[in-house]
Amino acid sequence: xxxxxxxxxxxxxxxxxxxxxxxxxxxxxxxxxxxxxxxxxxxxxxxxxxxxxxxxxxxxxxxxxxxxxxxxxxxxxxxxxxxxxxxxxxxxxxxxxxxxxxxxxxxxxxxxxxxxxxxxxxxxxxxxxxxxxxxxxxxxxxxxxxxxxxxxxxxxxxxxxxxxxxxxxxxxxxxxxxxxxxxxxxxxxxxxxxxxx
Numbered sequence: 001x002x003x004x005x006x007x008x009x010x011x012x013x014x015x016x017x018x019x020x021x022x023x024x025x026x027x028x029x030x031x032x033x034x035x036x037x038x039x040x041x042x043x044x045x046x047x048x049x050x051x052x053x054x055x056x057x058x059x060x061x062x063x064x065x066x067x068x069x070x071x072x073x074x075x076x077x078x079x080x081x082x083x084x085x086x087x088x089x090x091x092x093x094x095x096x097x098x099x100x101x102x103x104x105x106x107x108x109x110x111x112x113x114x115x116x117x118x119x120x121x122x123x124x125x126x127x128x129x130x131x132x133x134x135x136x137x138x139x140x141x142x143x144x145x146x147x148x149x150x151x152x153x154x155x156x157x158x159x160x161x162x163x164x165x166x167x168x169x170x171x172x173x174x175x176x177x178x179x180x181x182x183x184x185x186x187x188x189x190x191x192x193x194x195x196x197x
Contacts, residue, residue, distance in 0.1 A: 032118055035189065039119050042186025049141030049159035051122065055181075058094050059152040062126050062174070065090060066150040070128040073102045073172060087174070096179030098194070102128070105136055105147075105163065105171040113160040120190040123157040124176040126150075131169040138163045147173060 040047050045055050053059045062069065065086065072084040079100040081088035091100050098121055130136055130149040137144050138153065139161040145153060157177070165171055182190055 035193070036119050038189050039180065039182065039186050042182040042184065042189075044181040044183060045122075047119070047156070049156050050143060050145065051154040051156070053152050053154050056124070056154055056178075059124065059126075059154070061090055061093075063150055063152060066126065066128060069126070069174060070172065073128060073174070077102045077104075079174075091176070094176070094178060096181070098177040098179060100174065100176050103173050103175045105165045105173065107165050107168045107170055110162065110164045112162050113157075116158045116160075118193075119156055119158055120180050120182075120186075120193065121157065121177050122180050123155055123160070124178060125153045125155075126174040126176075127152075127171070128174055129170070129172040131167045131171060135164065135166040136171045137166075147171060 045051055069087050069090070072087050076083055079087055079091060079102070087100075091097055103125075125138075125147065127136075127147040127149045130147050136147040138147065138155075139145075140153075140155045141159045147153065179190060179194065
């Protein structure tokens with residue numbers, strides 16, 4: 001059944017700006033390894049650093065409305081239904097949405113990714129404003145990928161190492177964190193750990 005789209009019903013809209021990364025970075029390494037083993041055995045999508053967006057059909061709706069989403073981004077970094085009605089409506093149908101926020105990528109930045117623990121959560125970036133003369137890149141695993149305006153990147157955040165903006169203008173992405181599609185027993189474990197945060 002690999003390659004099939006995940007069709008779990010969407011949870012009620014709950015958008016938060018805080019980061020959730022269970023188990024936490026301070027969790028013992030042995031616990032994180034055990035959880036990751038269960039997640040890997042239960043995953044409905046490949047355990048690769050970069051994932052095929054075709055396994056996540058909801059990304060198509062985001063790509064189709066990129067100009068409107070970018071326009072709403074001026075109302076603040078956290079996605080709030082009152083300030084960002086279209087964006088919130090589009091995000092409200094995403095299965096397993098954990099968090100959503102607008103992330104500026106300042107010019108001249110070269111930043112290392114914060115350590116993440118656990119592979120229960122995936123990250124999706126939608127390029128909203130990507131300067132043509134700039135070079136906005138993200139290193140995921142052994143690959144370096146470039147953000148493109150109106151395109152989505154889906155990746156395992158534990159594999160993201162660093163990002164760059166070598167241009168002289170800021171870029172902007174919509175960063176989403178979603179639960180990795182899992183079968184049992186991984187889904188049960190992820191539900192308990194994500195709820196604990």
